[in-house]
Amino acid sequence: MSSIVAASNPDSMKQSAAASSISIIRSEESSRPLALPPRPPELLRPRIPPRSSCRLNIRLRIITIRPMKSHHPTGTISGATTLVGILADPIAHIQTPQRLNAWFRDEGCDAVLVPMHVTANDLERLVEGARRIQNLGGLIVTVPHKESMTRLCDRLGEEAAMTGAVNAVQRMPDGRLLGENFDGKGFVGGLRGRGIDPKGHDVLLAGAGGAARAIGFALARERIGSLVIANRNRDRAQELADSIHRNFPQLPIAATRDEAPGPFSLIVNATTLGMKESDEIPVAESLLRPGMVVAEAVMKPARTKLLDKAERHGCHVHEGRHMLEAQIELLGRFVLGSRQSQS
Structure with missing residues:
Protein backbone atom coordinates (compact mmCIF):
# COMPACT_ATOMS: atom_id res chain seq x y z
CA MET A 1 0.00 0.00 0.00
CA ARG A 66 -3.39 -3.80 -13.90
CA PRO A 67 -0.67 -5.25 -16.11
CA MET A 68 -1.61 -7.83 -18.72
CA LYS A 69 -1.15 -11.30 -17.29
CA SER A 70 0.49 -14.06 -19.26
CA HIS A 71 -1.19 -17.46 -19.19
CA HIS A 72 2.19 -19.18 -19.34
CA PRO A 73 3.21 -20.46 -15.90
CA THR A 74 6.57 -18.69 -15.83
CA GLY A 75 5.35 -15.55 -17.58
CA THR A 76 6.96 -15.93 -21.01
CA ILE A 77 7.14 -18.78 -23.51
CA SER A 78 10.59 -18.79 -25.03
CA GLY A 79 12.76 -21.01 -27.17
CA ALA A 80 13.91 -22.75 -23.98
CA THR A 81 10.39 -23.67 -22.81
CA THR A 82 9.69 -27.39 -22.46
CA LEU A 83 6.50 -28.52 -24.19
CA VAL A 84 4.11 -31.09 -22.75
CA GLY A 85 1.01 -32.24 -24.62
CA ILE A 86 -2.22 -33.80 -23.38
CA LEU A 87 -3.97 -36.18 -25.78
CA ALA A 88 -7.72 -36.72 -25.69
CA ASP A 89 -10.83 -37.15 -27.84
CA PRO A 90 -12.95 -35.16 -27.07
CA ILE A 91 -10.77 -32.62 -25.31
CA ALA A 92 -12.77 -29.48 -24.39
CA HIS A 93 -13.79 -30.94 -21.01
CA ILE A 94 -10.32 -31.70 -19.65
CA GLN A 95 -9.15 -29.93 -16.48
CA THR A 96 -5.50 -31.00 -16.46
CA PRO A 97 -4.00 -28.02 -18.38
CA GLN A 98 -5.24 -25.50 -15.82
CA ARG A 99 -3.95 -27.49 -12.86
CA LEU A 100 -0.65 -28.72 -14.27
CA ASN A 101 0.27 -25.32 -15.68
CA ALA A 102 -0.41 -23.85 -12.24
CA TRP A 103 1.94 -26.46 -10.78
CA PHE A 104 4.64 -25.59 -13.33
CA ARG A 105 4.29 -21.94 -12.35
CA ASP A 106 4.45 -22.61 -8.61
CA GLU A 107 7.50 -24.85 -9.05
CA GLY A 108 9.25 -22.33 -11.27
CA CYS A 109 9.43 -24.77 -14.20
CA ASP A 110 9.86 -23.30 -17.67
CA ALA A 111 7.28 -25.66 -19.16
CA VAL A 112 3.78 -25.46 -20.60
CA LEU A 113 1.04 -28.05 -21.10
CA VAL A 114 -1.06 -27.67 -24.24
CA PRO A 115 -4.18 -29.65 -25.29
CA MET A 116 -3.95 -31.81 -28.41
CA HIS A 117 -7.18 -33.16 -29.88
CA VAL A 118 -6.14 -36.50 -31.37
CA THR A 119 -8.45 -39.23 -32.61
CA ALA A 120 -7.75 -42.93 -32.16
CA ASN A 121 -6.92 -43.28 -35.86
CA ASP A 122 -4.23 -40.60 -35.64
CA LEU A 123 -2.68 -41.58 -32.31
CA GLU A 124 0.15 -43.71 -33.68
CA ARG A 125 1.24 -41.07 -36.18
CA LEU A 126 1.24 -38.38 -33.52
CA VAL A 127 3.37 -40.52 -31.20
CA GLU A 128 5.90 -41.14 -33.96
CA GLY A 129 6.13 -37.41 -34.53
CA ALA A 130 6.46 -36.76 -30.79
CA ARG A 131 9.63 -38.86 -30.69
CA ARG A 132 11.28 -36.29 -32.98
CA ILE A 133 10.33 -33.14 -31.05
CA GLN A 134 13.51 -32.34 -29.16
CA ASN A 135 11.93 -29.90 -26.69
CA LEU A 136 9.01 -32.20 -25.82
CA GLY A 137 9.12 -33.29 -22.19
CA GLY A 138 6.30 -35.78 -22.47
CA LEU A 139 2.60 -36.43 -22.87
CA ILE A 140 -0.43 -36.72 -20.63
CA VAL A 141 -2.80 -39.37 -21.95
CA THR A 142 -6.53 -39.60 -21.34
CA VAL A 143 -9.74 -40.99 -22.87
CA PRO A 144 -9.73 -42.93 -25.17
CA HIS A 145 -5.98 -43.51 -25.58
CA LYS A 146 -4.77 -44.96 -22.26
CA GLU A 147 -4.79 -48.62 -23.27
CA SER A 148 -3.59 -48.05 -26.83
CA MET A 149 -0.60 -46.07 -25.58
CA THR A 150 0.86 -49.13 -23.85
CA ARG A 151 1.85 -50.68 -27.18
CA LEU A 152 3.30 -47.40 -28.51
CA CYS A 153 5.78 -46.88 -25.66
CA ASP A 154 9.26 -48.39 -25.66
CA ARG A 155 9.16 -49.12 -21.92
CA LEU A 156 6.45 -49.29 -19.29
CA GLY A 157 6.68 -48.44 -15.62
CA GLU A 158 5.44 -50.85 -12.96
CA GLU A 159 1.92 -49.46 -12.71
CA ALA A 160 1.43 -49.18 -16.46
CA ALA A 161 2.68 -52.74 -17.03
CA MET A 162 0.41 -54.13 -14.32
CA THR A 163 -2.74 -52.20 -15.25
CA GLY A 164 -2.32 -52.29 -19.02
CA ALA A 165 -2.95 -48.54 -19.30
CA VAL A 166 -0.81 -45.42 -19.59
CA ASN A 167 -1.75 -41.89 -18.52
CA ALA A 168 1.70 -40.26 -18.71
CA VAL A 169 4.62 -40.57 -21.13
CA GLN A 170 8.14 -39.30 -20.62
CA ARG A 171 10.19 -38.60 -23.74
CA MET A 172 13.79 -39.68 -23.20
CA PRO A 173 16.67 -37.63 -24.71
CA ASP A 174 17.12 -40.25 -27.46
CA GLY A 175 13.43 -40.16 -28.43
CA ARG A 176 12.39 -43.36 -26.65
CA LEU A 177 9.13 -43.22 -24.70
CA LEU A 178 8.55 -44.39 -21.12
CA GLY A 179 4.90 -44.90 -20.13
CA GLU A 180 3.49 -44.92 -16.62
CA ASN A 181 0.12 -44.69 -14.90
CA PHE A 182 -0.73 -42.49 -11.92
CA ASP A 183 -4.54 -42.73 -12.00
CA GLY A 184 -4.66 -45.36 -9.27
CA LYS A 185 -2.44 -43.43 -6.90
CA GLY A 186 -4.42 -40.31 -7.70
CA PHE A 187 -7.76 -41.95 -6.97
CA VAL A 188 -6.68 -43.49 -3.67
CA GLY A 189 -4.82 -40.31 -2.70
CA GLY A 190 -7.96 -38.31 -3.45
CA LEU A 191 -10.03 -40.57 -1.21
CA ARG A 192 -7.56 -40.35 1.65
CA GLY A 193 -7.34 -36.60 1.24
CA ARG A 194 -11.08 -36.43 1.94
CA GLY A 195 -10.82 -38.73 4.95
CA ILE A 196 -12.01 -41.91 3.19
CA ASP A 197 -10.05 -45.11 3.82
CA PRO A 198 -10.87 -47.70 1.13
CA LYS A 199 -9.73 -50.64 3.27
CA GLY A 200 -12.52 -53.14 3.90
CA HIS A 201 -15.02 -51.54 1.52
CA ASP A 202 -17.25 -53.65 -0.72
CA VAL A 203 -16.78 -51.94 -4.05
CA LEU A 204 -18.80 -51.71 -7.24
CA LEU A 205 -16.58 -50.42 -10.05
CA ALA A 206 -18.44 -49.23 -13.15
CA GLY A 207 -16.25 -49.47 -16.24
CA ALA A 208 -13.38 -51.55 -17.59
CA GLY A 209 -11.34 -49.00 -19.57
CA GLY A 210 -8.02 -47.34 -18.79
CA ALA A 211 -9.15 -45.38 -15.74
CA ALA A 212 -11.12 -48.35 -14.37
CA ARG A 213 -8.08 -50.61 -14.70
CA ALA A 214 -5.87 -48.26 -12.70
CA ILE A 215 -8.53 -47.69 -10.05
CA GLY A 216 -9.34 -51.40 -9.74
CA PHE A 217 -5.72 -52.38 -9.15
CA ALA A 218 -5.17 -49.51 -6.71
CA LEU A 219 -8.22 -50.45 -4.64
CA ALA A 220 -7.15 -54.11 -4.60
CA ARG A 221 -3.79 -53.04 -3.21
CA GLU A 222 -5.59 -51.15 -0.45
CA ARG A 223 -7.15 -54.41 0.78
CA ILE A 224 -10.78 -53.67 0.02
CA GLY A 225 -13.32 -56.28 1.15
CA SER A 226 -14.62 -57.28 -2.30
CA LEU A 227 -14.83 -56.00 -5.87
CA VAL A 228 -17.51 -56.27 -8.54
CA ILE A 229 -16.71 -54.88 -11.99
CA ALA A 230 -19.73 -53.88 -14.09
CA ASN A 231 -19.33 -53.04 -17.77
CA ARG A 232 -21.58 -52.99 -20.83
CA ASN A 233 -19.08 -55.35 -22.46
CA ARG A 234 -18.95 -58.19 -19.98
CA ASP A 235 -15.91 -59.78 -21.63
CA ARG A 236 -13.88 -56.67 -20.90
CA ALA A 237 -15.08 -56.69 -17.32
CA GLN A 238 -14.10 -60.34 -16.97
CA GLU A 239 -10.67 -59.74 -18.49
CA LEU A 240 -10.01 -56.97 -15.97
CA ALA A 241 -11.31 -59.12 -13.11
CA ASP A 242 -8.99 -61.96 -14.14
CA SER A 243 -6.03 -59.63 -14.38
CA ILE A 244 -6.62 -58.20 -10.91
CA HIS A 245 -7.17 -61.69 -9.50
CA ARG A 246 -3.80 -62.88 -10.80
CA ASN A 247 -2.09 -60.14 -8.82
CA PHE A 248 -4.39 -60.20 -5.78
CA PRO A 249 -5.71 -63.78 -5.52
CA GLN A 250 -7.05 -63.25 -2.01
CA LEU A 251 -9.56 -60.61 -3.13
CA PRO A 252 -13.16 -61.78 -3.80
CA ILE A 253 -13.86 -60.42 -7.29
CA ALA A 254 -16.59 -60.81 -9.92
CA ALA A 255 -17.52 -59.38 -13.32
CA THR A 256 -20.99 -58.59 -14.60
CA ARG A 257 -22.78 -56.77 -17.36
CA ASP A 258 -25.51 -55.72 -14.97
CA GLU A 259 -24.93 -54.55 -11.43
CA ALA A 260 -24.77 -57.16 -8.70
CA PRO A 261 -27.39 -56.74 -5.98
CA GLY A 262 -24.84 -55.62 -3.37
CA PRO A 263 -24.90 -54.26 -0.80
CA PHE A 264 -21.92 -52.02 -1.55
CA SER A 265 -20.25 -49.44 0.64
CA LEU A 266 -18.30 -47.76 -2.18
CA ILE A 267 -19.46 -47.18 -5.77
CA VAL A 268 -16.98 -45.81 -8.30
CA ASN A 269 -17.91 -44.50 -11.73
CA ALA A 270 -14.88 -44.99 -13.99
CA THR A 271 -16.87 -44.67 -17.23
CA THR A 272 -17.44 -41.54 -19.32
CA LEU A 273 -21.15 -41.56 -18.44
CA GLY A 274 -21.95 -38.26 -16.79
CA MET A 275 -19.99 -35.99 -19.10
CA LYS A 276 -23.13 -35.21 -21.09
CA GLU A 277 -26.39 -33.93 -19.68
CA SER A 278 -28.26 -36.64 -21.58
CA ASP A 279 -26.23 -39.49 -20.04
CA GLU A 280 -27.95 -41.97 -17.79
CA ILE A 281 -26.33 -42.76 -14.46
CA PRO A 282 -23.94 -45.75 -14.75
CA VAL A 283 -25.47 -47.78 -11.89
CA ALA A 284 -28.98 -48.59 -10.77
CA GLU A 285 -30.39 -45.93 -8.48
CA SER A 286 -31.70 -48.70 -6.20
CA LEU A 287 -28.07 -49.40 -5.14
CA LEU A 288 -27.70 -45.95 -3.59
CA ARG A 289 -28.23 -45.97 0.15
CA PRO A 290 -27.50 -43.55 3.00
CA GLY A 291 -23.96 -43.50 4.37
CA MET A 292 -22.22 -45.18 1.44
CA VAL A 293 -19.53 -43.44 -0.63
CA VAL A 294 -20.18 -42.65 -4.30
CA ALA A 295 -17.08 -41.52 -6.19
CA GLU A 296 -16.59 -40.12 -9.69
CA ALA A 297 -13.73 -40.22 -12.16
CA VAL A 298 -15.56 -37.72 -14.41
CA MET A 299 -14.23 -34.23 -13.72
CA LYS A 300 -16.51 -32.06 -15.82
CA PRO A 301 -19.16 -31.40 -14.83
CA ALA A 302 -17.97 -31.40 -11.23
CA ARG A 303 -21.36 -32.63 -10.03
CA THR A 304 -22.62 -35.33 -12.33
CA LYS A 305 -26.13 -36.69 -12.39
CA LEU A 306 -24.90 -39.70 -10.40
CA LEU A 307 -23.50 -37.51 -7.61
CA ASP A 308 -26.67 -35.43 -7.47
CA LYS A 309 -28.84 -38.53 -7.10
CA ALA A 310 -26.42 -40.05 -4.58
CA GLU A 311 -26.53 -36.94 -2.43
CA ARG A 312 -30.32 -36.99 -2.43
CA HIS A 313 -30.14 -40.57 -1.15
CA GLY A 314 -27.92 -39.52 1.73
CA CYS A 315 -24.63 -40.84 0.27
CA HIS A 316 -21.22 -39.29 0.77
CA VAL A 317 -20.22 -37.94 -2.66
CA HIS A 318 -16.66 -37.70 -3.94
CA GLU A 319 -15.97 -35.54 -7.02
CA GLY A 320 -13.66 -36.55 -9.85
CA ARG A 321 -11.38 -33.55 -9.39
CA HIS A 322 -9.87 -35.09 -6.26
CA MET A 323 -8.34 -37.88 -8.35
CA LEU A 324 -6.59 -35.32 -10.55
CA GLU A 325 -5.50 -33.05 -7.71
CA ALA A 326 -3.80 -35.94 -5.92
CA GLN A 327 -1.63 -36.85 -8.93
CA ILE A 328 -0.72 -33.45 -10.39
CA GLU A 329 2.71 -33.36 -8.77
CA LEU A 330 3.40 -36.97 -9.81
CA LEU A 331 2.46 -36.17 -13.41
CA GLY A 332 4.50 -32.98 -13.50
CA ARG A 333 7.68 -34.52 -12.16
CA PHE A 334 7.34 -37.54 -14.44
CA VAL A 335 6.79 -35.78 -17.77
CA LEU A 336 9.62 -33.32 -17.11
CA GLY A 337 12.05 -35.99 -15.92
CA SER A 338 15.62 -34.70 -15.87
CA ARG A 339 14.44 -31.43 -17.47
CA GLN A 340 12.96 -30.29 -14.15
CA SER A 341 16.40 -29.83 -12.58
CA GLN A 342 17.40 -27.73 -15.58
CA SER A 343 14.43 -25.32 -15.26
Whole structure:
Protein backbone atom coordinates (compact mmCIF):
# COMPACT_ATOMS: atom_id res chain seq x y z
CA MET A 1 0.00 0.00 0.00
CA SER A 2 1.18 3.52 -0.74
CA SER A 3 0.59 6.36 1.64
CA ILE A 4 0.92 10.17 1.55
CA VAL A 5 1.55 12.40 4.52
CA ALA A 6 0.29 15.91 3.80
CA ALA A 7 2.11 18.68 5.64
CA SER A 8 0.44 22.09 5.65
CA ASN A 9 0.76 25.31 7.53
CA PRO A 10 -1.40 24.83 10.66
CA ASP A 11 -2.45 28.47 10.72
CA SER A 12 -3.60 28.30 7.11
CA MET A 13 -5.56 25.10 7.76
CA LYS A 14 -7.43 26.74 10.61
CA GLN A 15 -8.46 29.58 8.36
CA SER A 16 -10.08 27.64 5.57
CA ALA A 17 -10.97 24.41 3.86
CA ALA A 18 -11.23 23.17 0.32
CA ALA A 19 -12.11 19.88 -1.37
CA SER A 20 -8.90 18.95 -3.13
CA SER A 21 -8.17 15.70 -4.89
CA ILE A 22 -4.80 13.96 -5.10
CA SER A 23 -4.42 10.92 -7.37
CA ILE A 24 -1.92 8.18 -6.65
CA ILE A 25 -1.11 5.91 -9.54
CA ARG A 26 -0.01 2.52 -8.24
CA SER A 27 1.22 -0.52 -10.13
CA GLU A 28 0.18 -3.98 -8.97
CA GLU A 29 3.72 -5.15 -9.73
CA SER A 30 5.27 -2.77 -7.18
CA SER A 31 4.33 -1.36 -3.80
CA ARG A 32 5.82 2.03 -4.73
CA PRO A 33 3.82 4.68 -6.58
CA LEU A 34 4.83 5.28 -10.16
CA ALA A 35 6.81 8.45 -10.78
CA LEU A 36 4.66 11.36 -11.89
CA PRO A 37 5.90 14.32 -13.92
CA PRO A 38 6.70 17.37 -11.76
CA ARG A 39 3.96 19.91 -11.37
CA PRO A 40 4.17 23.56 -10.43
CA PRO A 41 3.81 24.01 -6.65
CA GLU A 42 0.72 26.17 -7.09
CA LEU A 43 -1.17 23.25 -8.65
CA LEU A 44 -0.54 21.00 -5.65
CA ARG A 45 -1.30 23.65 -3.00
CA PRO A 46 -4.99 23.74 -2.00
CA ARG A 47 -6.72 27.04 -2.56
CA ILE A 48 -7.66 28.79 0.66
CA PRO A 49 -10.98 30.61 0.46
CA PRO A 50 -11.29 33.82 2.44
CA ARG A 51 -13.72 32.35 4.98
CA SER A 52 -11.95 31.13 8.15
CA SER A 53 -14.62 28.71 9.34
CA CYS A 54 -13.99 26.09 6.61
CA ARG A 55 -12.12 22.82 7.07
CA LEU A 56 -9.46 21.42 4.73
CA ASN A 57 -10.67 18.19 3.12
CA ILE A 58 -8.16 16.23 1.02
CA ARG A 59 -9.44 13.18 -0.84
CA LEU A 60 -7.00 10.48 -1.90
CA ARG A 61 -7.97 8.52 -5.01
CA ILE A 62 -6.07 5.28 -5.75
CA ILE A 63 -5.74 4.45 -9.44
CA THR A 64 -4.59 0.87 -9.99
CA ILE A 65 -2.88 -0.11 -13.22
CA ARG A 66 -3.39 -3.80 -13.90
CA PRO A 67 -0.67 -5.25 -16.11
CA MET A 68 -1.61 -7.83 -18.72
CA LYS A 69 -1.15 -11.30 -17.29
CA SER A 70 0.49 -14.06 -19.26
CA HIS A 71 -1.19 -17.46 -19.19
CA HIS A 72 2.19 -19.18 -19.34
CA PRO A 73 3.21 -20.46 -15.90
CA THR A 74 6.57 -18.69 -15.83
CA GLY A 75 5.35 -15.55 -17.58
CA THR A 76 6.96 -15.93 -21.01
CA ILE A 77 7.14 -18.78 -23.51
CA SER A 78 10.59 -18.79 -25.03
CA GLY A 79 12.76 -21.01 -27.17
CA ALA A 80 13.91 -22.75 -23.98
CA THR A 81 10.39 -23.67 -22.81
CA THR A 82 9.69 -27.39 -22.46
CA LEU A 83 6.50 -28.52 -24.19
CA VAL A 84 4.11 -31.09 -22.75
CA GLY A 85 1.01 -32.24 -24.62
CA ILE A 86 -2.22 -33.80 -23.38
CA LEU A 87 -3.97 -36.18 -25.78
CA ALA A 88 -7.72 -36.72 -25.69
CA ASP A 89 -10.83 -37.15 -27.84
CA PRO A 90 -12.95 -35.16 -27.07
CA ILE A 91 -10.77 -32.62 -25.31
CA ALA A 92 -12.77 -29.48 -24.39
CA HIS A 93 -13.79 -30.94 -21.01
CA ILE A 94 -10.32 -31.70 -19.65
CA GLN A 95 -9.15 -29.93 -16.48
CA THR A 96 -5.50 -31.00 -16.46
CA PRO A 97 -4.00 -28.02 -18.38
CA GLN A 98 -5.24 -25.50 -15.82
CA ARG A 99 -3.95 -27.49 -12.86
CA LEU A 100 -0.65 -28.72 -14.27
CA ASN A 101 0.27 -25.32 -15.68
CA ALA A 102 -0.41 -23.85 -12.24
CA TRP A 103 1.94 -26.46 -10.78
CA PHE A 104 4.64 -25.59 -13.33
CA ARG A 105 4.29 -21.94 -12.35
CA ASP A 106 4.45 -22.61 -8.61
CA GLU A 107 7.50 -24.85 -9.05
CA GLY A 108 9.25 -22.33 -11.27
CA CYS A 109 9.43 -24.77 -14.20
CA ASP A 110 9.86 -23.30 -17.67
CA ALA A 111 7.28 -25.66 -19.16
CA VAL A 112 3.78 -25.46 -20.60
CA LEU A 113 1.04 -28.05 -21.10
CA VAL A 114 -1.06 -27.67 -24.24
CA PRO A 115 -4.18 -29.65 -25.29
CA MET A 116 -3.95 -31.81 -28.41
CA HIS A 117 -7.18 -33.16 -29.88
CA VAL A 118 -6.14 -36.50 -31.37
CA THR A 119 -8.45 -39.23 -32.61
CA ALA A 120 -7.75 -42.93 -32.16
CA ASN A 121 -6.92 -43.28 -35.86
CA ASP A 122 -4.23 -40.60 -35.64
CA LEU A 123 -2.68 -41.58 -32.31
CA GLU A 124 0.15 -43.71 -33.68
CA ARG A 125 1.24 -41.07 -36.18
CA LEU A 126 1.24 -38.38 -33.52
CA VAL A 127 3.37 -40.52 -31.20
CA GLU A 128 5.90 -41.14 -33.96
CA GLY A 129 6.13 -37.41 -34.53
CA ALA A 130 6.46 -36.76 -30.79
CA ARG A 131 9.63 -38.86 -30.69
CA ARG A 132 11.28 -36.29 -32.98
CA ILE A 133 10.33 -33.14 -31.05
CA GLN A 134 13.51 -32.34 -29.16
CA ASN A 135 11.93 -29.90 -26.69
CA LEU A 136 9.01 -32.20 -25.82
CA GLY A 137 9.12 -33.29 -22.19
CA GLY A 138 6.30 -35.78 -22.47
CA LEU A 139 2.60 -36.43 -22.87
CA ILE A 140 -0.43 -36.72 -20.63
CA VAL A 141 -2.80 -39.37 -21.95
CA THR A 142 -6.53 -39.60 -21.34
CA VAL A 143 -9.74 -40.99 -22.87
CA PRO A 144 -9.73 -42.93 -25.17
CA HIS A 145 -5.98 -43.51 -25.58
CA LYS A 146 -4.77 -44.96 -22.26
CA GLU A 147 -4.79 -48.62 -23.27
CA SER A 148 -3.59 -48.05 -26.83
CA MET A 149 -0.60 -46.07 -25.58
CA THR A 150 0.86 -49.13 -23.85
CA ARG A 151 1.85 -50.68 -27.18
CA LEU A 152 3.30 -47.40 -28.51
CA CYS A 153 5.78 -46.88 -25.66
CA ASP A 154 9.26 -48.39 -25.66
CA ARG A 155 9.16 -49.12 -21.92
CA LEU A 156 6.45 -49.29 -19.29
CA GLY A 157 6.68 -48.44 -15.62
CA GLU A 158 5.44 -50.85 -12.96
CA GLU A 159 1.92 -49.46 -12.71
CA ALA A 160 1.43 -49.18 -16.46
CA ALA A 161 2.68 -52.74 -17.03
CA MET A 162 0.41 -54.13 -14.32
CA THR A 163 -2.74 -52.20 -15.25
CA GLY A 164 -2.32 -52.29 -19.02
CA ALA A 165 -2.95 -48.54 -19.30
CA VAL A 166 -0.81 -45.42 -19.59
CA ASN A 167 -1.75 -41.89 -18.52
CA ALA A 168 1.70 -40.26 -18.71
CA VAL A 169 4.62 -40.57 -21.13
CA GLN A 170 8.14 -39.30 -20.62
CA ARG A 171 10.19 -38.60 -23.74
CA MET A 172 13.79 -39.68 -23.20
CA PRO A 173 16.67 -37.63 -24.71
CA ASP A 174 17.12 -40.25 -27.46
CA GLY A 175 13.43 -40.16 -28.43
CA ARG A 176 12.39 -43.36 -26.65
CA LEU A 177 9.13 -43.22 -24.70
CA LEU A 178 8.55 -44.39 -21.12
CA GLY A 179 4.90 -44.90 -20.13
CA GLU A 180 3.49 -44.92 -16.62
CA ASN A 181 0.12 -44.69 -14.90
CA PHE A 182 -0.73 -42.49 -11.92
CA ASP A 183 -4.54 -42.73 -12.00
CA GLY A 184 -4.66 -45.36 -9.27
CA LYS A 185 -2.44 -43.43 -6.90
CA GLY A 186 -4.42 -40.31 -7.70
CA PHE A 187 -7.76 -41.95 -6.97
CA VAL A 188 -6.68 -43.49 -3.67
CA GLY A 189 -4.82 -40.31 -2.70
CA GLY A 190 -7.96 -38.31 -3.45
CA LEU A 191 -10.03 -40.57 -1.21
CA ARG A 192 -7.56 -40.35 1.65
CA GLY A 193 -7.34 -36.60 1.24
CA ARG A 194 -11.08 -36.43 1.94
CA GLY A 195 -10.82 -38.73 4.95
CA ILE A 196 -12.01 -41.91 3.19
CA ASP A 197 -10.05 -45.11 3.82
CA PRO A 198 -10.87 -47.70 1.13
CA LYS A 199 -9.73 -50.64 3.27
CA GLY A 200 -12.52 -53.14 3.90
CA HIS A 201 -15.02 -51.54 1.52
CA ASP A 202 -17.25 -53.65 -0.72
CA VAL A 203 -16.78 -51.94 -4.05
CA LEU A 204 -18.80 -51.71 -7.24
CA LEU A 205 -16.58 -50.42 -10.05
CA ALA A 206 -18.44 -49.23 -13.15
CA GLY A 207 -16.25 -49.47 -16.24
CA ALA A 208 -13.38 -51.55 -17.59
CA GLY A 209 -11.34 -49.00 -19.57
CA GLY A 210 -8.02 -47.34 -18.79
CA ALA A 211 -9.15 -45.38 -15.74
CA ALA A 212 -11.12 -48.35 -14.37
CA ARG A 213 -8.08 -50.61 -14.70
CA ALA A 214 -5.87 -48.26 -12.70
CA ILE A 215 -8.53 -47.69 -10.05
CA GLY A 216 -9.34 -51.40 -9.74
CA PHE A 217 -5.72 -52.38 -9.15
CA ALA A 218 -5.17 -49.51 -6.71
CA LEU A 219 -8.22 -50.45 -4.64
CA ALA A 220 -7.15 -54.11 -4.60
CA ARG A 221 -3.79 -53.04 -3.21
CA GLU A 222 -5.59 -51.15 -0.45
CA ARG A 223 -7.15 -54.41 0.78
CA ILE A 224 -10.78 -53.67 0.02
CA GLY A 225 -13.32 -56.28 1.15
CA SER A 226 -14.62 -57.28 -2.30
CA LEU A 227 -14.83 -56.00 -5.87
CA VAL A 228 -17.51 -56.27 -8.54
CA ILE A 229 -16.71 -54.88 -11.99
CA ALA A 230 -19.73 -53.88 -14.09
CA ASN A 231 -19.33 -53.04 -17.77
CA ARG A 232 -21.58 -52.99 -20.83
CA ASN A 233 -19.08 -55.35 -22.46
CA ARG A 234 -18.95 -58.19 -19.98
CA ASP A 235 -15.91 -59.78 -21.63
CA ARG A 236 -13.88 -56.67 -20.90
CA ALA A 237 -15.08 -56.69 -17.32
CA GLN A 238 -14.10 -60.34 -16.97
CA GLU A 239 -10.67 -59.74 -18.49
CA LEU A 240 -10.01 -56.97 -15.97
CA ALA A 241 -11.31 -59.12 -13.11
CA ASP A 242 -8.99 -61.96 -14.14
CA SER A 243 -6.03 -59.63 -14.38
CA ILE A 244 -6.62 -58.20 -10.91
CA HIS A 245 -7.17 -61.69 -9.50
CA ARG A 246 -3.80 -62.88 -10.80
CA ASN A 247 -2.09 -60.14 -8.82
CA PHE A 248 -4.39 -60.20 -5.78
CA PRO A 249 -5.71 -63.78 -5.52
CA GLN A 250 -7.05 -63.25 -2.01
CA LEU A 251 -9.56 -60.61 -3.13
CA PRO A 252 -13.16 -61.78 -3.80
CA ILE A 253 -13.86 -60.42 -7.29
CA ALA A 254 -16.59 -60.81 -9.92
CA ALA A 255 -17.52 -59.38 -13.32
CA THR A 256 -20.99 -58.59 -14.60
CA ARG A 257 -22.78 -56.77 -17.36
CA ASP A 258 -25.51 -55.72 -14.97
CA GLU A 259 -24.93 -54.55 -11.43
CA ALA A 260 -24.77 -57.16 -8.70
CA PRO A 261 -27.39 -56.74 -5.98
CA GLY A 262 -24.84 -55.62 -3.37
CA PRO A 263 -24.90 -54.26 -0.80
CA PHE A 264 -21.92 -52.02 -1.55
CA SER A 265 -20.25 -49.44 0.64
CA LEU A 266 -18.30 -47.76 -2.18
CA ILE A 267 -19.46 -47.18 -5.77
CA VAL A 268 -16.98 -45.81 -8.30
CA ASN A 269 -17.91 -44.50 -11.73
CA ALA A 270 -14.88 -44.99 -13.99
CA THR A 271 -16.87 -44.67 -17.23
CA THR A 272 -17.44 -41.54 -19.32
CA LEU A 273 -21.15 -41.56 -18.44
CA GLY A 274 -21.95 -38.26 -16.79
CA MET A 275 -19.99 -35.99 -19.10
CA LYS A 276 -23.13 -35.21 -21.09
CA GLU A 277 -26.39 -33.93 -19.68
CA SER A 278 -28.26 -36.64 -21.58
CA ASP A 279 -26.23 -39.49 -20.04
CA GLU A 280 -27.95 -41.97 -17.79
CA ILE A 281 -26.33 -42.76 -14.46
CA PRO A 282 -23.94 -45.75 -14.75
CA VAL A 283 -25.47 -47.78 -11.89
CA ALA A 284 -28.98 -48.59 -10.77
CA GLU A 285 -30.39 -45.93 -8.48
CA SER A 286 -31.70 -48.70 -6.20
CA LEU A 287 -28.07 -49.40 -5.14
CA LEU A 288 -27.70 -45.95 -3.59
CA ARG A 289 -28.23 -45.97 0.15
CA PRO A 290 -27.50 -43.55 3.00
CA GLY A 291 -23.96 -43.50 4.37
CA MET A 292 -22.22 -45.18 1.44
CA VAL A 293 -19.53 -43.44 -0.63
CA VAL A 294 -20.18 -42.65 -4.30
CA ALA A 295 -17.08 -41.52 -6.19
CA GLU A 296 -16.59 -40.12 -9.69
CA ALA A 297 -13.73 -40.22 -12.16
CA VAL A 298 -15.56 -37.72 -14.41
CA MET A 299 -14.23 -34.23 -13.72
CA LYS A 300 -16.51 -32.06 -15.82
CA PRO A 301 -19.16 -31.40 -14.83
CA ALA A 302 -17.97 -31.40 -11.23
CA ARG A 303 -21.36 -32.63 -10.03
CA THR A 304 -22.62 -35.33 -12.33
CA LYS A 305 -26.13 -36.69 -12.39
CA LEU A 306 -24.90 -39.70 -10.40
CA LEU A 307 -23.50 -37.51 -7.61
CA ASP A 308 -26.67 -35.43 -7.47
CA LYS A 309 -28.84 -38.53 -7.10
CA ALA A 310 -26.42 -40.05 -4.58
CA GLU A 311 -26.53 -36.94 -2.43
CA ARG A 312 -30.32 -36.99 -2.43
CA HIS A 313 -30.14 -40.57 -1.15
CA GLY A 314 -27.92 -39.52 1.73
CA CYS A 315 -24.63 -40.84 0.27
CA HIS A 316 -21.22 -39.29 0.77
CA VAL A 317 -20.22 -37.94 -2.66
CA HIS A 318 -16.66 -37.70 -3.94
CA GLU A 319 -15.97 -35.54 -7.02
CA GLY A 320 -13.66 -36.55 -9.85
CA ARG A 321 -11.38 -33.55 -9.39
CA HIS A 322 -9.87 -35.09 -6.26
CA MET A 323 -8.34 -37.88 -8.35
CA LEU A 324 -6.59 -35.32 -10.55
CA GLU A 325 -5.50 -33.05 -7.71
CA ALA A 326 -3.80 -35.94 -5.92
CA GLN A 327 -1.63 -36.85 -8.93
CA ILE A 328 -0.72 -33.45 -10.39
CA GLU A 329 2.71 -33.36 -8.77
CA LEU A 330 3.40 -36.97 -9.81
CA LEU A 331 2.46 -36.17 -13.41
CA GLY A 332 4.50 -32.98 -13.50
CA ARG A 333 7.68 -34.52 -12.16
CA PHE A 334 7.34 -37.54 -14.44
CA VAL A 335 6.79 -35.78 -17.77
CA LEU A 336 9.62 -33.32 -17.11
CA GLY A 337 12.05 -35.99 -15.92
CA SER A 338 15.62 -34.70 -15.87
CA ARG A 339 14.44 -31.43 -17.47
CA GLN A 340 12.96 -30.29 -14.15
CA SER A 341 16.40 -29.83 -12.58
CA GLN A 342 17.40 -27.73 -15.58
CA SER A 343 14.43 -25.32 -15.26
